[in-house]
Amino acid sequence: MRPLTAHIDLNALRHNYLQARRYAPEARAMAVLKANAYGHGAIACAQALQDLAPAMAVACLEEGQALRARGIECPIVLLEGFFEADELDEVITGGYWSVLHTHWQVDALLTRLARWPQHRMTVLVKCDSGMHRLGFAPEEVGDLCGRLQAHAGIEQTLLMTHFATADTPDSPLLTAQLETINALRCLLDLPGCFANSPATLGVPASRHDWVRPGVMLYGVNPLEPQHALHDEIEQILRPVMTLESRIIAVRELQSGEPIGYGARHVTHRPTRVGVVACGYGDGYDRHAREGTPVLVEGKRAAIAGRVSMDMLTVDITELPEAGIGSRVTLWGRDASGSELSVSEVASWCDTIAYTLLTGILPRVPRCYHQDDDARESV
Ligand SMILES: Cc1ncc(COP(=O)(O)O)c(C=O)c1O
Structure with a gap:
């Protein structure tokens, strides 16, 4: 799958x-x-x-x-x-x-x-x-x-x-x-x-x-960063959606090589690129700028090159342990507890979290998790 x-x-x-x-x-x-x-x-x-x-x-x-x-x-x-x-x-x-x-x-x-x-x-x-x-x-x-x-x-x-x-x-x-x-x-x-x-x-x-x-x-x-309650709320709310995929290919490029459509990114050093199965055809925003963060096995990495329909490309040069099959969190909280907020990703796409969340298309399967023992009640 x-x-x-x-x-x-x-x-x-x-x-x-x-x-x-x-x-x-x-x-x-x-x-x-x-x-x-x-x-x-x-x-x-x-x-x-x-x-x-x-x-x-x-x-x-x-x-x-x-x-x-x-x-x-x-x-x-x-x-x-x-x-x-x-x-x-x-x-x-x-x-x-x-x-x-x-x-x-x-x-x-x-x-x-x-x-x-x-x-x-x-x-x-x-x-x-x-x-x-x-x-x-x-x-x-x-x-x-x-x-x-x-x-x-x-x-x-x-x-x-x-x-x-x-x-x-x-x-x-x-x-x-x-x-x-x-x-x-x-x-x-x-x-x-x-x-x-x-x-x-x-x-x-x-x-x-x-x-x-x-x-x-x-x-x-929902509060602006300069709001007095912003940081308190940041501690309290828990992300509900974690959008997760994997690296499906790794490319080793020399310095000066283009990546992806329009050759928007040109490497400025020898670069390892992880190709991730997620694109704008899934609802991931094509406006994501160079440097938009993702988590690769819980560690931050950055998008390099334009998002395409079914894939996006990430610079994993600093993550030698990453390779085919590595887990990539586009936003949310990954299995190790590392977190990347959808609001942060939205700011890299010049948009708001609402549009990223509502934009995830039906072709992306939703997998629901509910732990009855950890279920909070009034
Ligand atoms: C009429 C109305 N009430 C409530 C809400 C919920 O707003 P929020 O998602 O900012 O809590 C919306 C969302 O747009 C709305 O249109």
């Missing part, structure tokens, strides 16, 4: 979820599992969290259906709501909680609820408190919530918003968003659902009454 595998540590996933609960003890934490649980496999992740998480969140009904089909029974939040009115029968009857961010959604839902007098739904009214992506203007929200609360088919109305800069210390935009949304929450006397991962960890004023941690569940530190 091709040696490339994404190992998924479900104990680490549970550990990270429990950290969200620890930082926001007064709130309930819905586990954000959209985009196939940020590339980790939504079904396995949902199954691993189902005894802990009172709700889970996905982007759309199709993602929710996949979880329901595999026995996930908790409320599933649709973070963008429904896209067409014909989704509504299933949304209403299937135990989903819908975000509402446009007037047509409110009208369509309230009309369709008349068909289902025995069903009552929870909705999250999304307020645009300043990010200017989805949501109603703050001054519209009061009337809308009143209308929803007065409807017999609505069981519970939550006030929701999303922050643009919760990862950044001392952000004036975050302060303004918090003022807007917390004032509205008090005025309307509604339960809130505001905090993504960085807010869950670093913004106490955002932790009403539900939090929505996503990327932190997968072990990614």
Whole structure:
């Protein structure tokens, strides 16, 4: 078999979820599992969290259906709501909680609820408190919530918003968003659902009454390096995905020889090159610069030459013990405990950890690990 595998540590996933609960003890934490649980496999992740998480969140009904089909029974939040009115029968009857961010959604839902007098739904009214992506203007929200609360088919109305800069210390935009949304929450006397991962960890004023941690569940530190809590969080979260492959060929090159497409790298000394089975056809980012780190049997080495579709090349001159079959960790924690964070790799690719994790393609087998004896619980 091709040696490339994404190992998924479900104990680490549970550990990270429990950290969200620890930082926001007064709130309930819905586990954000959209985009196939940020590339980790939504079904396995949902199954691993189902005894802990009172709700889970996905982007759309199709993602929710996949979880329901595999026995996930908790409320599933649709973070963008429904896209067409014909989704509504299933949304209403299937135990989903819908975000509402446009007037047509409110009208369509309230009309369709008349068909289902025995069903009552929870909705999250999304307020645009300043990010200017989805949501109603703050001054519209009061009337809308009143209308929803007065409807017999609505069981519970939550006030929701999303922050643009919760990862950044001392952000004036975050302060303004918090003022807007917390004032509205008090005025309307509604339960809130505001905090993504960085807010869950670093913004106490955002932790009403539900939090929505996503990327932190997968072990990614969501705070900017200059944030006061960055180093503390670095110690606490555990990587969930370890992307691992092996060296499949070794080339011994003289100084002055090119490596790979475009001859981007030209050796400046006699060089041993390890060819690794992993490329952009697996989702590894082709923008990885010269020097992007990998671990070879736990020791750091650097990418030399452009990433190709199924392979990448690593300078292993300083690692004479490395050869065909050596284990290469593209990110995560290897068997010896050495770690390379996906955030560090992302910085070499001019991107963020979210895109690397969600970008791992289906052709990469996911291998799930769960040790029942080491399983953390509340
Ligand atoms: C509406 C909403 N809530 C929560 C999250 C989770 O955010 P994070 O992964 O930063 O925790 C996202 C992710 O993009 C989102 O779009």
